Amino acid sequence: MLPDRPAIFAPESGIFKAYVDQGDLLKKDQLIGVISDLDNEEICSIKCPFQNAVVHEMMPRRVVYKGDRIFQLAIVGEPTGFASTT
Numbered sequence: 001m002l003p004d005r006p007a008i009f010a011p012e013s014g015i016f017k018a019y020v021d022q023g024d025l026l027k028k029d030q031l032i033g034v035i036s037d038l039d040n041e042e043i044c045s046i047k048c049p050f051q052n053a054v055v056h057e058m059m060p061r062r063v064v065y066k067g068d069r070i071f072q073l074a075i076v077g078e079p080t081g082f083a084s085t086t
Contacts, residue, residue: 006050008071010035010064014043017061018070025076026053032071035064052076 010016014035026032026048032055033046050073057072064070 006053006073006075007069008032008046008049008073010066010068010070011046012043013065014063015040015061016059016064016068016070018058020055020058022055022058024055026055026073027051046070048073050075 012035014037016033016035018033020026020030020032028048028051030048031045032048035043035046037043053073053075055071056074059068059070
């Protein structure tokens with residue numbers, strides 16, 4: 001993993017459901033998914049730990065185990081000023 005592409009791992013085992021999609025811009029503490037049990041009772045919520053991150057990869061709705069990678073993010077930095085406007 002690259003430092004500018006941090007991953008989010010499942011904190012618990014259960015059924016993972018994402019609330020965001022690939023390419024979405026995320027803000028710090030935004031709810032991005034949940035893990036529930038077979039009765040659809042929420043076990044835990046998953047929030048974005050970073051400011052200005054983009055969903056690079058994500059897992060589809062599925063059974064996950066504690067420690068499974070469920071999101072791969074890309075951190076969006078400040079503009080560098082190197083882009084030409086002409």
